[in-house]
Amino acid sequence: xTSIPRSLRLAVIAGALVGAAAAIAQQAPKPENLIxxxxxxxxxxxxxxxxxxxxLDSGYNKEQVLKAATAIAAIANSGLGSxxxxxxxxxxxxHDTTAKAELFANSAKFxxxxxxxxxxxxxxxRVVSSGADAAAVKDQFxxxxxxxxxxxxxxxxxx
Amino acid sequence: xTSIPRSLRLAVIAGALVGAAAAIAQQAPKPENLIxxxxxxxxxxxxxxxxxxxxLDSGYNKEQVLKAATAIAAIANSGLGSxxxxxxxxxxxxHDTTAKAELFANSAKFxxxxxxxxxxxxxxxRVVSSGADAAAVKDQFxxxxxxxxxxxxxxxxxx
Numbered sequence: 133x134t135s136i137p138r139s140l141r142l143a144v145i146a147g148a149l150v151g152a153a154a155a156i157a158q159q160a161p162k163p164e165n166l167i168x169x170x171x172x173x174x175x176x177x178x179x180x181x182x183x184x185x186x187x188l189d190s191g192y193n194k195e196q197v198l199k200a201a202t203a204i205a206a207i208a209n210s211g212l213g214s215x216x217x218x219x220x221x222x223x224x225x226x227h228d229t230t231a232k233a234e235l236f237a238n239s240a241k242f243x244x245x246x247x248x249x250x251x252x253x254x255x256x257x258r259v260v261s262s263g264a265d266a267a268a269v270k271d272q273f274x275x276x277x278x279x280x281x282x283x284x285x286x287x288x289x290x291x
Numbered sequence: 292x293t294s295i296p297r298s299l300r301l302a303v304i305a306g307a308l309v310g311a312a313a314a315i316a317q318q319a320p321k322p323e324n325l326i327x328x329x330x331x332x333x334x335x336x337x338x339x340x341x342x343x344x345x346x347l348d349s350g351y352n353k354e355q356v357l358k359a360a361t362a363i364a365a366i367a368n369s370g371l372g373s374x375x376x377x378x379x380x381x382x383x384x385x386h387d388t389t390a391k392a393e394l395f396a397n398s399a400k401f402x403x404x405x406x407x408x409x410x411x412x413x414x415x416x417r418v419v420s421s422g423a424d425a426a427a428v429k430d431q432f433x434x435x436x437x438x439x440x441x442x443x444x445x446x447x448x449x450x
Contacts, residue, residue, distance in 0.1 A: 161341070165338075168334060169334060169335065169337075169338040171331075172330075172331035172332075172334035172335050172338070173331075173335050173338075175327060175328060175331035176328065176331050176332050176335050176366065178328075179324075179328040179331070179332075179374075180369065182320070196370070199368065199369045199370050200369065202365045202368070202369070203365045203366055203369040205365070206361045206362040206364070206365030206366070207335065207362055207365070207366075209358065209361070210339065210358045210359065210361070210362040211355070211358050211359075215338075226385045
């Protein structure tokens with residue numbers, strides 16, 4: 133060690149610290165971004181749920197419903213829970229968060245309800261892909277919507 | 292017809308018109324919702340692109356990248372073009388639209404670039420699923436990012 137000038141050693145340590153800080157910054161997005169992303173994710177779910185409802189109400193179109201169901205299932209199974217870390221109980225993304233304090237206090241229940249959402253949306257993709265008729269698709273879509281409502285009732289404040 | 296009272300016939304016609312109006316309203320979401328949904332969709336893509344970049348920069352995690360890539364591909368192939376109909380050239384969703392007028396004037400080019408986005412994101416899912424190494428995933432992620440940039444350069448105003 134004595135052959136390395138002290139100034140160089142300090143520069144190396146400083147560089148490592150900058151690197152570590154950058155890594156931490158990268159791993160921890162800002163709360164306002166996390167809230168914006170989760171609000172965006174649920175808007176995309178709302179868009180696609182509306183498309184499915186509209187298709188079921190006005191002559192079922194398998195191709196359209198499959199695209200919409202696939203988008204919902206991919207989002208539902210993407211790891212949405214990571215968008216609700218401690219530190220985001222309050223705050224503003226596109227708008228003030230509507231997540232209830234209970235969500236952060238009961239992460240096991242939130243994970244369970246999120247799991248139901250992932251499972252029923254994945255099942256909707258399977259039912260639509262199988263070529264089932266509109267009645268069967270509507271039935272499974274109803275099951276999916278119940279998982280939305282369960283979680284909203286428990287963990288979302290009214291807008 | 293003469294056996295049916297005129298008032299009843301008028302009521303039936305009025306009812307049919309209300310039903311038709313409701314159907315049209317259902318089929319045509321408001322411009323502000325379309326703009327909000329497209330802004331949300333691209334935010335979800337940004338979230339998941341950031342996760343992929345972060346994973347590639349800090350020790351590749353296949354499971355995380357697969358979830359993120361699947362979400363991007365599902366959105367890219369969901370029919371995003373339908374969120375850019377005539378009548379949404381200007382307006383506000385979460386914020387004023389950043390779509391350029393050129394996008395609406397050149398829908399064939401927009402569809403082509405959107406098709407590239409769908410194709411390269413689908414290919415990323417395939418590469419990740421295949422168990423390819425981080426270098427191959429990074430290469431395909433680079434191809435995907437180029438499709439984002441191509442479309443932004445052509446059709447998106449800077450924020």
